[in-house]
Amino acid sequence: MAKDMTLWWGSGSPPCWRVLIALEEKNLQGYNQKLLSFEKGEHKSKEVMDVNPRGQLPAFKFGDIVINESYGACFFLESKFKSQGTKLIPDCAGSDNNCALIALIMQRVFEGNTLHQKMADVFMYNRRVPENERHESAFKRLKETLTTELQMWEGHLKKTPGGFLAGENFSMADVIVFPSVALLLRMGLSEDKYPKLAEYYKKLQGRPSVKATWPPTWKETPGQELLKDI
Amino acid sequence: MAKDMTLWWGSGSPPCWRVLIALEEKNLQGYNQKLLSFEKGEHKSKEVMDVNPRGQLPAFKFGDIVINESYGACFFLESKFKSQGTKLIPDCAGSDNNCALIALIMQRVFEGNTLHQKMADVFMYNRRVPENERHESAFKRLKETLTTELQMWEGHLKKTPGGFLAGENFSMADVIVFPSVALLLRMGLSEDKYPKLAEYYKKLQGRPSVKATWPPTWKETPGQELLKDI
Known part of the structure; x- marks a missing residue:
């Protein structure tokens, strides 16, 4: 499953780091990743812009699904892999x-x-x-x-x-x-x-x-x- | 259920309006509400500050639970009343x-x-x-x-x-x-x-x-x- 995922990220950026931590917590090691340099402007490269037209990192793909907003990617991973790895948001109904x-x-x-x-x-x-x-x-x-x-x-x-x-x-x-x-x-x-x-x-x-x-x-x-x- | 809820809000504020719409969509009419005036500084009143120390609207209580962040309140309502009213976020697992x-x-x-x-x-x-x-x-x-x-x-x-x-x-x-x-x-x-x-x-x-x-x-x-x- 993780092999279908690609994360473009930059070192030290809190939005990128959130997604990296979420992927670890959900046991999704083994995803594709590309570490890019903000200093070199690689977040504005065609490769990133094709996935994230805002020219920002993180950029994140899961199969054909694109979800670049860091909060969104973390919520998505929790929703998709609810019962895998760490439960990041408990279920509410009933309790x-x-x-x-x-x-x-x-x-x-x-x-x-x-x-x-x-x-x-x-x-x-x-x-x-x-x-x-x-x-x-x-x-x-x-x-x-x-x-x-x-x-x-x-x-x-x-x-x-x-x-x-x-x-x-x-x-x-x-x-x-x-x-x-x-x-x-x-x-x-x-x-x-x-x-x-x-x-x-x-x-x-x-x-x-x-x-x-x-x-x-x-x-x-x-x-x-x-x-x-x- | 809605009678346990109180929303303090201001007219025309998008964060307040989000919560108002979410409450309607989840069929939670009948909650307590207090319409306050930003112009008169009522969002900084003791009544609001006791619920939301940031002195911002919305302020929202559900029983003893306080959730003032508008995104948070909307996500919380969707989670708590998942199968009531409009489904605002579909379930992912399986499809x-x-x-x-x-x-x-x-x-x-x-x-x-x-x-x-x-x-x-x-x-x-x-x-x-x-x-x-x-x-x-x-x-x-x-x-x-x-x-x-x-x-x-x-x-x-x-x-x-x-x-x-x-x-x-x-x-x-x-x-x-x-x-x-x-x-x-x-x-x-x-x-x-x-x-x-x-x-x-x-x-x-x-x-x-x-x-x-x-x-x-x-x-x-x-x-x-x-x-x-x-």
Whole structure:
């Protein structure tokens, strides 16, 4: 089954990493994969554009089916391989406990989009905004917004014992959000200021699906300090 | 069952509207609802903050379960009431046709987030960016980015016959994306330049779930022209 799948991905990109982790958790090793370089612009190559006209990674094919949105690919894999590998979203019908758990997973999964966006806003400011339009005040505001967001996630982790984002078991919330947390730490987030996020990061580092998909470029180069004052 | 639910919402907000439509489609009429005013800052009231610490609408409770993220609430309702009302996401296991359909629905659902973000970037520029940080060039770039995005959706609708976003049947893709399309038209999007989006908008206007949840403030005030040149 996995042989029918092809993933085009880039190292260190949280959207790509989500799909890589989901494939591992669903025991779909053996899929075709092409590791491309953002720096070389390979995400804009004809090969990628033919699959994903947005020219973004991940791009993902399963037989004739194309599903490039990372959230979509993860939800699709869970739906298609429901009873294979890790159950990332429990079934709801009939059990009220599971309903509360699904709600929490969904809440964290989609809050994860806000976390990712606020992180990307800080990372991309100097890269995307032309120099003559940049303002120190705007950059400072983006960093403050990210700080508020991170404090919210510290609170989430304090309120949810068990070490995973939705409690005692690894779930879709971790598939989606862990790569963003890892990137935050990689970019210099202070472990002293965000002890719960740091603890979460360390706990999941040892998980086989995470180890097997660790960004290859991160193994070769040191972390950065962009977020050390956040 | 619906009596256990409470939705706090604001008129014309696509995230709120998604949940309103999902509740109708799943035959959950009769829930408690509180229509609040963004203008009066009621989304920052203690009542809302107690349910949604982000101070955003929608806020949604179902018994003791809180699920405020609009995508999350819609997915949760579909999961909990799978066989009640409209089936918004088909089951995948066993049928390859359904798998292709789920993938298409997921792809459009999550691309819908990009559409919404690019629309919001244009709407919010003058409201959110302090005057001394504004640049005509930045605003123009946001409008161009939205134009490119809209052309992509015109293409989606051309390629998917059947009149709905994922083909012949109303699905989660329509629940999520229709409110953004309606807001675009309300803000002056040209029906001549975007004929497929306009056709889609008109088709869904007559759907009972959409009619029943049409933003009350839109009935009282005329549309705007912000997007007429997009």
